[in-house]
Amino acid sequence: MDNNYNQEDKVLVAVDCIIFGFDEEDLKLLLVKRGFEPEKGKWSLMGGFLRQSEILDEAANRVLFTLTGLNDVYMEQLYGFSKVDRDPVERTISMAYYALININDHNPKLLDENSAQWFSVSELPELIFDHGEMIDKALRRLRRRTSTNPVGFELLPKKFTMRQLQKLYEVILGEELDKRNFQKKIKQMDVLVKLKEKDMTSSRKGSFLYEFDKEKYEEKVSDGFTFRV
């Protein structure tokens, strides 16, 4: 078969994006109501096809941008799904990606244009094809990732309270955490900056705001530090 790939089969390659957000209460996913057949009118992940000139990461970012208007978002390739008849129209394999966005940052007009809506992960509608399977896998990956890497911050505003951070981990991990132990652990990792400012919306006393210090984190990592919640 010297230098001859001609008799090989070509297939369509899609990317589907699992877009996570966090609204201080629940972990959410951005889904779109499918505007074309097959399965028109059903809920689905936002997807698109890989183009000849693109790499997978670019295709996934393009899809994400189309729906949210966001760039430079934390995104990770998840898994390749390839059941022969997963898309009834034509053989298509799909690379699932997941993204973590700050739920307040995206462009709401684009949601309307794409008939998109946020759903709590605990109240998902029925999804087309194998998208439910993709989401299951993404949730498992998210749990592992947020436990061992400081990516949870991607789901929060730049400035956040300890309460928000703890609540985020609680909904991702699916368990309640002890307030004192949580703060102790986070603080002794020493990768947050405590600001002078307080958030006054959640209580009379107000609670201090924090920022993730990426430079400090990376410096510590190069000294052998591992983030762990």
Place this chain on the structure above:
Amino acid sequence: MDNNYNQEDKVLVAVDCIIFGFDEEDLKLLLVKRGFEPEKGKWSLMGGFLRQSEILDEAANRVLFTLTGLNDVYMEQLYGFSKVDRDPVERTISMAYYALININDHNPKLLDENSAQWFSVSELPELIFDHGEMIDKALRRLRRRTSTNPVGFELLPKKFTMRQLQKLYEVILGEELDKRNFQKKIKQMDVLVKLKEKDMTSSRKGSFLYEFDKEKYEEKVSDGFTFRV
């Protein structure tokens, strides 16, 4: 674009297999000398193209079988590689898979037929395309996987000694382990069966052989147990 995928680009999809073995001394990889252009004569992972009627797992198993004659092997999808010019002949994305095999089980005749050879992971030759990158990723994944799942046993004979098991973990993790602590940890997980038999080849005294007890392991997992080395 109702029900019309026609204007979308199709691409070739390859699978490349990172085949790990362990020879009591070193972690090894099975590589083939490429018999066709481009890069003919260079070393490469064993690969093949996805067919219309196959899912990715099947394609990867087919490729593995072609080279080793083995079926029912531990294999896991690793990552999708998609640089536009990664294959200079034609746009091809590749799904990398890694497999863990017992190095004594495969059919050596097939290695000759495919110009394949085992290489220690510490002494790899130059590889074509992005295969080096694939291997790096596979090694990282293997370290994580063997630390949290009992998949290391896939690289050993059915009956093995504690010494072999420890050595295996040492080469995968890249660090020396304390013999007493290691055995204590393994034994208290209580997922191995100690046989009456001894392996007499490694010492005058002989060392007891063990088997992994998969049923017991799975039962313990369903009770909340987690394997951890």
Place this chain on the structure above:
DNA sequence: CCAAAAGTGTTCCGGCTACACCCATGC
């Protein structure tokens, strides 16, 4: 009897868990 690998326990330390009270403020 000696060489070479197998086998085995204890102590110490650090990190995780469990747990309850005072503080600041707006109303």
Place this chain on the structure above:
DNA sequence: GCATGGGTGTAGCCGGAACACTTTTGG
């Protein structure tokens, strides 16, 4: 002055790390 969420410390326990000597037996 009281209701609401914010913030903080300690004691006990468990698991991991360090560490050395005895056993077996073929030559």
